[in-house]
Amino acid sequence: MDTASKGGNYLLNVGPTCEGLIPKASIERLQAIGKWLKVNGESIYGTTASPIGKPVWGRCTARPGKLYLHVFDWPADGKLEVPELKNKINEAYLLAEGTCKLDVRQEEDKALIDLPDMAFDEIDTVIVLAI
Numbered sequence: 001m002d003t004a005s006k007g008g009n010y011l012l013n014v015g016p017t018c019e020g021l022i023p024k025a026s027i028e029r030l031q032a033i034g035k036w037l038k039v040n041g042e043s044i045y046g047t048t049a050s051p052i053g054k055p056v057w058g059r060c061t062a063r064p065g066k067l068y069l070h071v072f073d074w075p076a077d078g079k080l081e082v083p084e085l086k087n088k089i090n091e092a093y094l095l096a097e098g099t100c101k102l103d104v105r106q107e108e109d110k111a112l113i114d115l116p117d118m119a120f121d122e123i124d125t126v127i128v129l130a131i
Contacts, residue, residue, distance in 0.1 A: 007048055007049030014026045036123075039096045040126045042095065043061055043126045044061065046063060047068065048061070048062050049062070050062065053083070056073070057071050057075065058071045058072040065131060066128055066129065066131065067128070067129040068128055070126055071119065071126070071127060075115065078115045079112055080112070081111070081112055082129070084109060085110055085111045089104050089129050089130070090131065091129075091130045092130070093128055094128075095128050096121065096126065102127065111129070113127065115127075
């Protein structure tokens with residue numbers, strides 16, 4: 001997500017052992033990445049760099065009309081502050097759970113999002129802001 005949030009592409013270089021086999025640890029990691037991308041791929045494929053810099057809680061990717069907030073550090077108080085955001089937010093929701101709408105308040109150049117008690121994904125929960 002860090003690379004995508006900067007407008008770059010990340011290549012996974014997995015090579016075989018001298019016996020011509022892919023190491024089990026590599027297979028497990030690739031399967032985990034594939035599982036995450038199956039649910040959250042919209043937030044990576046075809047997106048552009050973050051328009052809000054590097055927030056303390058994670059990273060951001062974008063496409064026309066949407067921001068994807070990649071939350072690595074789930075706020076203990078249940079409030080996510082999105083800095084440098086002047087666009088009007090039409091809706092906010094968890095990408096993996098499209099029916100889970102989130103309450104948003106906008107204040108000058110930031111937004112405050114009320115989050116569920118627990119992150120949907122322990123590594124990277126993606127929140128969509130429709131702007």
